[in-house]
Amino acid sequence: MRSILNRLLALVLPARCAACALEVTAPSVLCAPCAGSLVPGAGASCPGCGLVYLTPPAGGCDHRCGDCLRDPPPFYRARAAFAYGGALADAIARWKNAPDHTLGPGLARLMVAALADGGWSPPPGAVVVPVPSHRRQLRRRGFNPAGVSARAVARAFGLAWEPGALALQRPLPPSKGLNRKSRMRRVRGAYAAVQCGRIQGRPVVLVDDVMTTGATAREAARVILRAGAASCEVVVLARAPRG
Numbered sequence: 001m002r003s004i005l006n007r008l009l010a011l012v013l014p015a016r017c018a019a020c021a022l023e024v025t026a027p028s029v030l031c032a033p034c035a036g037s038l039v040p041g042a043g044a045s046c047p048g049c050g051l052v053y054l055t056p057p058a059g060g061c062d063h064r065c066g067d068c069l070r071d072p073p074p075f076y077r078a079r080a081a082f083a084y085g086g087a088l089a090d091a092i093a094r095w096k097n098a099p100d101h102t103l104g105p106g107l108a109r110l111m112v113a114a115l116a117d118g119g120w121s122p123p124p125g126a127v128v129v130p131v132p133s134h135r136r137q138l139r140r141r142g143f144n145p146a147g148v149s150a151r152a153v154a155r156a157f158g159l160a161w162e163p164g165a166l167a168l169q170r171p172l173p174p175s176k177g178l179n180r181k182s183r184m185r186r187v188r189g190a191y192a193a194v195q196c197g198r199i200q201g202r203p204v205v206l207v208d209d210v211m212t213t214g215a216t217a218r219e220a221a222r223v224i225l226r227a228g229a230a231s232c233e234v235v236v237l238a239r240a241p242r243g
Ligand SMILES: [Zn+2]
Pocket: 017, 018, 019, 020, 021, 022, 030, 031, 032, 033, 034, 035, 087
C-alpha cells in the first residue's frame, strides 16, 4: 500500500536528494554537492577486500590491508563502488530503513557508473549472485537491497543473474556495534547454496549493498566456493573505510 502511495507521490512531487532533501532533477538520487562528496572505491583501496583508505598509506595505494594479510578472505578480490559514509550513508539508510524502494534504481545507477569509471570488469562467463535477505526481512522491507544492486550489475555488464543461488537459512541478529569476531560468529553457517548447478564451474560475482568488516562476504563466498564455483569475487555499493 505504502509503495503504491510512494509511486503516486513521485509522479506529482518534485524529486528530492536522498541525503539532504534538496530538490533534484529525476532520475538523480543525490544532488550535485552530495554526489560530488562521494569517495570512489577505485582509488586507494585494498585489492583483497575493497577496504577504502581515506588517507592513502605510505608505500602505495593498492597494498593489502592487515585483515587480508593476517586472514586472507576466500574471495580473490573485492571492489566497492564508494566508501561508506556521509551523503551515501544517509541515502542508504533511507533506502533500507524507511524503507524507500524508489531510491534503489538511482543508487544502483551510481554504483554501476562508479564501477565502470573505476575500470572494474567481470571475468568472462561470470554469474552474479546477491547476498540474500531472510524471507521475514524481505516481507517487511519489500525488497533485498543486495538483490537490487546485483541485478543492476548483471544488466550493466551483461552477466547471468542467479538471485536464488544462495539462501539465508535463519534470520540474522542486528550487526550494529558488533566487532569483527562477533560478526563472523553471527553469520557462521547461515548461508546455503541451493542451486549449485547454476554456479558450478563458473566465476561468481557476489554482490552486497554494504560491506563493513567483510564477515558476511567471507561466509557467503566460502559457501559459493564449496558449492563448486570456479572463483568468487565481491562487489559492493559501499565499503566501510579506514582513515
Ligand atoms: Zn544532497
